[in-house]
Amino acid sequence: MALLETRVAPEWVDYNGHMNDAEYARVFSLSAEALLDAIGLDDAGRQHHGYTVYTLETHLCYRREVHEGQALNIEATVLDRDAKRLQVFFEMRDAEHNVLATSEQMLMGIDSDAGRPAPFPAPVEAAIGKLPSLAADAWPPLAGRRIGLPPQH
Numbered sequence: 356m357a358l359l360e361t362r363v364a365p366e367w368v369d370y371n372g373h374m375n376d377a378e379y380a381r382v383f384s385l386s387a388e389a390l391l392d393a394i395g396l397d398d399a400g401r402q403h404h405g406y407t408v409y410t411l412e413t414h415l416c417y418r419r420e421v422h423e424g425q426a427l428n429i430e431a432t433v434l435d436r437d438a439k440r441l442q443v444f445f446e447m448r449d450a451e452h453n454v455l456a457t458s459e460q461m462l463m464g465i466d467s468d469a470g471r472p473a474p475f476p477a478p479v480e481a482a483i484g485k486l487p488s489l490a491a492d493a494w495p496p497l498a499g500r501r502i503g504l505p506p507q508h
Contacts, residue, residue, distance in 0.1 A: 360426070396484040414458070418497075421456070435467075439472050
């Protein structure tokens, strides 16, 4: 599911001549906001339902350098979900569809008034059900990874 198309802004480029690591996180954050808009949790939806989403965890993998002015296309796939949480895998791609970076995120639905986790409102749950998803045995290789050094032999 294509959520966001953008270009690398000049202010996102660091002293190495490519997009700064924090800016990858910015683009994935904007993509998560676009995902929320797509499931009915835009400004109006958040107000109407008294509901929002918090990010609990994120795992970002950098695959290729990204340069000023480069076109970026971000897609999202739901890896897993329950009544209150979404595990989403975002892929940042270039114009040739090369994977530039990925971000796996755990998102939690929150009752805005109570400030506590709560099940997704029915219309939001229905919209989530229409998002692209994968079975656990079909996850991309970069999903579900943990950080760590390889074993020493």
